[in-house]
Amino acid sequence: MSMNNQGRPTSSGEAFPASIATISGDRGLDHEEALIFELGHGATGVDLPDVKVPDARLGGQRRKSAIGLPGLSEPEVIRHYVRLSRMNYAIDAGLYPLGSCTMKHNPRLNEKMARLPGFGDLHPLAPHSTTQGALELISQLMNWLTTLTGMPAVAMSPKAGAHGELCGLLAIRAAIAARGENRKRILVPESAHGTNPATAAFAGFTVDEVPAKPNGHVDADALKAKLGPDVAAIMLTNPNTCGLFEGEVKEIADAVHAAGAYFYCDGANFNAIAGKVRPGDLGVDAMHINLHKTFSTPHGGGGPGAGPVVLSERLAAYAPVPLLVADGKGLRLIEDQAAVPAGAKPFGRMCAFHGQMGMFVRALTYMLSHGRDGVRQASEDAVLSANYILASLKDVMSAPFGDGPCMHEALFDDSFLEGTGVTTLDFAKAMIDEGYHPMTMYFPLVVHGAMLIEPTESESKASLDRFIHVLHTLATEARAKQTERFAGAPHLAPRRRLDETAAARKPVLRWKPDVLKKAAE
Amino acid sequence: MRYLPLTPDDRRVMLARIGAPDVDALFRDVPKPALAPLSAFNLPDTQGEMEVERTLSKLAARNVAAGAAPFFCGAGAYKHHVPSAVDHLIQRSEFLTSYTPYQPEIAQGTLQYLFEFQTQVALLTGMDVANASLYDGSTATAEAVLMAQRITKRGKTVLSGGLHPHYAETVETVAGLAGVVSRSPVTPGSAEDIIALIDEDTACVVVQSPDVFGLIRNLRPIADAAHAKGALLIAVVTEVVSLGLLEPPGAQGADIVAAEGQSIGNGLNFGGPYVGLFATREKFLRQMPGRLCGETVDAEGRRGYVLTLSTREQHIRREKATSNICTNSGLCTLAFTIHLSLLGEEGLTRLARINHAKAGALADRLAALPGVEVVTQAFFNEFTIKLAKPAAPVVEALAHLGVIAGVPASRLLPHDKACENLLILAATETNTDDDFAALAKALQEVL
Numbered sequence: 002m003s004m005n006n007q008g009r010p011t012s013s014g015e016a017f018p019a020s021i022a023t024i025s026g027d028r029g030l031d032h033e034e035a036l037i038f039e040l041g042h043g044a045t046g047v048d049l050p051d052v053k054v055p056d057a058r059l060g061g062q063r064r065k066s067a068i069g070l071p072g073l074s075e076p077e078v079i080r081h082y083v084r085l086s087r088m089n090y091a092i093d094a095g096l097y098p099l100g101s102c103t104m105k106h107n108p109r110l111n112e113k114m115a116r117l118p119g120f121g122d123l124h125p126l127a128p129h130s131t132t133q134g135a136l137e138l139i140s141q142l143m144n145w146l147t148t149l150t151g152m153p154a155v156a157m158s159p160k161a162g163a164h165g166e167l168c169g170l171l172a173i174r175a176a177i178a179a180r181g182e183n184r185k186r187i188l189v190p191e192s193a194h195g196t197n198p199a200t201a202a203f204a205g206f207t208v209d210e211v212p213a214k215p216n217g218h219v220d221a222d223a224l225k226a227k228l229g230p231d232v233a234a235i236m237l238t239n240p241n242t243c244g245l246f247e248g249e250v251k252e253i254a255d256a257v258h259a260a261g262a263y264f265y266c267d268g269a270n271f272n273a274i275a276g277k278v279r280p281g282d283l284g285v286d287a288m289h290i291n292l293h294k295t296f297s298t299p300h301g302g303g304g305p306g307a308g309p310v311v312l313s314e315r316l317a318a319y320a321p322v323p324l325l326v327a328d329g330k331g332l333r334l335i336e337d338q339a340a341v342p343a344g345a346k347p348f349g350r351m352c353a354f355h356g357q358m359g360m361f362v363r364a365l366t367y368m369l370s371h372g373r374d375g376v377r378q379a380s381e382d383a384v385l386s387a388n389y390i391l392a393s394l395k396d397v398m399s400a401p402f403g404d405g406p407c408m409h410e411a412l413f414d415d416s417f418l419e420g421t422g423v424t425t426l427d428f429a430k431a432m433i434d435e436g437y438h439p440m441t442m443y444f445p446l447v448v449h450g451a452m453l454i455e456p457t458e459s460e461s462k463a464s465l466d467r468f469i470h471v472l473h474t475l476a477t478e479a480r481a482k483q484t485e486r487f488a489g490a491p492h493l494a495p496r497r498r499l500d501e502t503a504a505a506r507k508p509v510l511r512w513k514p515d516v517l518k519k520a521a522e
Numbered sequence: 523m524r525y526l527p528l529t530p531d532d533r534r535v536m537l538a539r540i541g542a543p544d545v546d547a548l549f550r551d552v553p554k555p556a557l558a559p560l561s562a563f564n565l566p567d568t569q570g571e572m573e574v575e576r577t578l579s580k581l582a583a584r585n586v587a588a589g590a591a592p593f594f595c596g597a598g599a600y601k602h603h604v605p606s607a608v609d610h611l612i613q614r615s616e617f618l619t620s621y622t623p624y625q626p627e628i629a630q631g632t633l634q635y636l637f638e639f640q641t642q643v644a645l646l647t648g649m650d651v652a653n654a655s656l657y658d659g660s661t662a663t664a665e666a667v668l669m670a671q672r673i674t675k676r677g678k679t680v681l682s683g684g685l686h687p688h689y690a691e692t693v694e695t696v697a698g699l700a701g702v703v704s705r706s707p708v709t710p711g712s713a714e715d716i717i718a719l720i721d722e723d724t725a726c727v728v729v730q731s732p733d734v735f736g737l738i739r740n741l742r743p744i745a746d747a748a749h750a751k752g753a754l755l756i757a758v759v760t761e762v763v764s765l766g767l768l769e770p771p772g773a774q775g776a777d778i779v780a781a782e783g784q785s786i787g788n789g790l791n792f793g794g795p796y797v798g799l800f801a802t803r804e805k806f807l808r809q810m811p812g813r814l815c816g817e818t819v820d821a822e823g824r825r826g827y828v829l830t831l832s833t834r835e836q837h838i839r840r841e842k843a844t845s846n847i848c849t850n851s852g853l854c855t856l857a858f859t860i861h862l863s864l865l866g867e868e869g870l871t872r873l874a875r876i877n878h879a880k881a882g883a884l885a886d887r888l889a890a891l892p893g894v895e896v897v898t899q900a901f902f903n904e905f906t907i908k909l910a911k912p913a914a915p916v917v918e919a920l921a922h923l924g925v926i927a928g929v930p931a932s933r934l935l936p937h938d939k940a941c942e943n944l945l946i947l948a949a950t951e952t953n954t955d956d957d958f959a960a961l962a963k964a965l966q967e968v969l
Contacts, residue, residue: 037638037863046864047605049872049951052879054767059878060738060900062731062769064871069645072866079607082635082860086616089631093615106525107619110571115791116609119582124595125793126929127586128921134584135792148565151558160657160794161849163836171695199836199846205699208841246551276563277549282556293849301612301853302632303622303813305657305795321695337936338691349695353598353660353688353782354793366578372568375523377560381545382528385536388548392540406540406548433628438621444837461527462536489821494627497821504818504830508807510651511641 031495034084038512041071046078088495090438096460096468100410100441100453101242103272103294108370111363120362125354129333135358136332139325142365146290146309151279154317156310158356162269165289165308166200168351172287172312172319173234173263174204175348184233184262190219192243192445197236197267206233213447217243217402221253228260238267240274242445243402244387244410254284271295273384273409276377286313296364307360322347323355382458383409386465390454393469397476401448415450423479423487425450430498433491435471523568586926588790592957596904596948597734597929598686598760599793600785603952608787608860612853626828633827636815639859646765647779648772649801654813655850656798659782660692663728663758665800665811665845666780667697670726670754672809677701678723682716683708684733686760687934693728708938710735710906711897717747724751730758734934735897735946736904738768745775754778761785762799764902766874778802787857797854808834811845873951877903880949887958893969897944904948906931909969913945916968923964
């Protein structure tokens with residue numbers, strides 16, 4: 002072993018066996034981290050004066066017992082959350098091929114703009130004269146959304162995609178009621194996102210499933226056969242969840258309209274066609290736009306989202322309050338359902354205030370940065386990258402819908418794993434050991450053991466090639482029944498597979514001090 | 523375009539591998555007339571970061587930020603100081619750019635903070651269990667009403683007149699589809715007799731405390747009356763900092779708590795994104811909407827966390843789910859939980875006392891002005907005053923004098939004549955004596 006002149010070894014030395022337990026329980030950069038409640042020790046992370054207040058104005062409602070919150074200083078709190086963060090996969094750290102979820106790059110300019118005090122520190126009920134720039138921003142975003150979709154109107158307040166679906170269906174419900182009709186049935190393809198049937202039920206409709214054809218497209222003939230005087234709407238995702246564009250969409254829309262029903266389009270996959278296809282040209286009556294997918298507001302570990310809904314002429318009048326209008330004094334929100342302009346018949350209100358402004362700022366920043374040409378290029382690159390993956394893997398993985406091109410996501414089924422003992426779950430978990438987040442698994446439901454890969458436009462060709470090489474090799478090994486990588490994977494993540502059955506059987510949903518736990522037992 | 527890594531050469535090579543002549547060949551399923559040329563979109567082209575920043579900054583400069591003026595707006599959204607560490611931590615890539623934690627082996631960071639968040643919310647509200655958050659306080663309230671309808675199998679909902687009117691409208695929009703929603707008349711500064719409205723058909727009664735006029739309500743008698751008729755009490759809190767000083771709803775018999783968590787960790791953001799807190803009793807657990815994070819062990823016996831009880835949720839149950847909700851307020855939840863961790867027991871209780879003291883000082887100061895009457899006697903950090911003239915034009919006039927004086931009640935209740943002269947004001951730790959003096963002076967000028 003070579004030494005430097007202080008006696009410190011400079012060569013790498015012997016390998017440290019992975020199986021040796023460390024003294025601390027941590028392993029290099031991988032730290033185990035206790036719950037914040039187990040770390041608290043009566044310190045504080047803020048400096049506030051200890052003001053005493055009398056009972057006089059508390060209505061007899063002063064808190065009688067302690068809350069039970071832990072006390073930590075700022076450095077301890079920071080270290081806790083930094084350590085937690087390091088147990089997470091993230092798009093900034095690697096390719097995140099979750100089909101249907103659209104994990105694209107989140108530009109940091111968007112974050113900076115959303116934090117400008119004029120947006121981030123603005124109260125929703127401040128006088129209109131002090132919020133003109135914010136209202137102008139919403140107006141500009143509305144223009145982008147209606148122009149890109151070719152639709153005349155948009156409701157901005159829905160707080161996420163599913164909330165947008167609800168908004169669209171409530172507009173449809175109001176339009177049907179205004180016609181004096183009673184239509185209760187909504188047709189939903191079996192490949193739809195779970196939110197579609199859930200929203201239809203939530204809005205008081207019954208759900209009627211439409212089968213898919215063997216080629217992955219909705220069965221348009223079966224759909225048309227189900228139309229009738231009690232059908233309120235169809236909910237169709239286009240491009241659909243198999244990653245295919247529904248080419249018969251216009252004929253379907255015409256048949257739906259002829260039957261007196263409405264066409265709700267799930268816009269979750271708008272990112273494949275933004276800047277190339279206008280849903281308004283396809284006969285769509287309502288479509289939500291997931292700003293956190295197509296327009297790249299960050300997913301943030303599961304939210305917040307934003308789900309504005311574009312509306313056709315037939316539905317525009319029923320948009321919920323608030324409505325944004327311009328008058329002689331500038332822009333103004335109409336928040337009163339009884340004081341709307343002539344012709345408007347709002348169905349109600351989706352939420353307090355006027356929507357996810359923080360997400361609006363980020364989305365408009367994204368749009369201005371890309372421009373119409375960049376939005377179009379992003380859609381084309383997303384579709385190109387998905388097809389590149391499909392073309393590069395279809396010799397070893399099984400593509401259920403043949404040789405045709407896909408849109409922004411490539412779908413595989415598990416028939417290539419048949420007889421290997423490896424499941425879709427095993428295959429996906431083995432990707433974790435290779436440094437990748439798994440693709441979407443077991444969705445859509447119309448394909449057995451589905452694996453849905455969406456690379457997005459944010460990956461370089463080198464990144465795609467590396468990903469393809471890893472998946473190709475995994476598939477080749479699985480087919481050769483070299484299954485040791487797959488059994489019980491992942492092996493190298495912060496945790497091995499977790500026992501979800503035990504979690505659901507005896508739910509532990511909060512921390513309790515040991516004394517309380519013992520008392521409960 | 524700076525966000526798109528593929529070069530023209532890359533695209534050519536990739537198309538060759540695919541065997542497509544050009545990218546439009548990949549869009550062959552799209553009917554030809556539906557493929558729009560770029561010129562069909564009357565929108566600007568790509569811009570550099572500097573140009574975009576200039577455009578957005580100009581728009582932002584046309585607004586008066588809460589921190590730029592003496593500021594007293596509340597009514598469901600509150601200006602508080604958020605420690606610098608909060609925003610720094612939530613912008614870490616591993617939090618900001620991760621997805622819903624469906625792969626728990628590589629999402630323990632998100633899952634553990636959700637578990638901590640659920641614990642914090644349960645402790646604050648005095649309830650048994652909390653979920654991993656909903657969109658905001660108003661949608662959480664609507665979900666609570668639907669949950670109460672499921673539990674009681676009854677259709678009637680009684681809303682307090684002190685419930686934030688936006689919340690009431692949100693509830694009416696969804697709970698009115700299948701049931702009846704009745705709103706008690708508005709009684710600014712005093713508690714209405716809501717008990718008289720509860721009957722055997724009532725699924726739930728919804729009461730906000732402190733209410734929209736700032737009044738602290740006593741929930742216990744309402745809870746007892748509701749339970750006597752087989753109905754549930756839903757307690758709504760729009761200012762969660764109040765729970766650092768006031769008796770929590772769980773100690774007063776509430777069955778479900780729906781709250782707005784914006785005040786802790788989250789900025790005003792012109793109304794969103796915020797974070798809906800949702801807590802209930804253990805026995806109603808399986809009727810809850812939204813995501814739940816639970817503790818379990820991994821294959822090596824190490825403690826870990828997963829999303830659990832998902833058989834309630836839309837991606838499993840589809841039309842039979844307890845709600846259509848898919849997302850939660852992930853990053854806002856994180857901001858909440860970090861801020862509350864920094865505060866701790868001592869910080870939150872001190873913060874709450876400071877807020878109450880500030881509001882009391884402001885109320886005393888305004889009560890001394892001619893033409894001003896303080897309407898709310900028991901309050902946390904927000905109260906209502908009655909002016910000698912309509913409040914909305916007064917607020918506009920004060921804005922021109924550089925003071926954002928609060929929310930005129932007529933903005934929320936435009937058809938209630940009794941509200942015309944009422945102004946709702948909040949004071950928090952961010953307000954100084956200079957702010958109070960500026961408001962008093964400007965108000966005297968305008969009145």
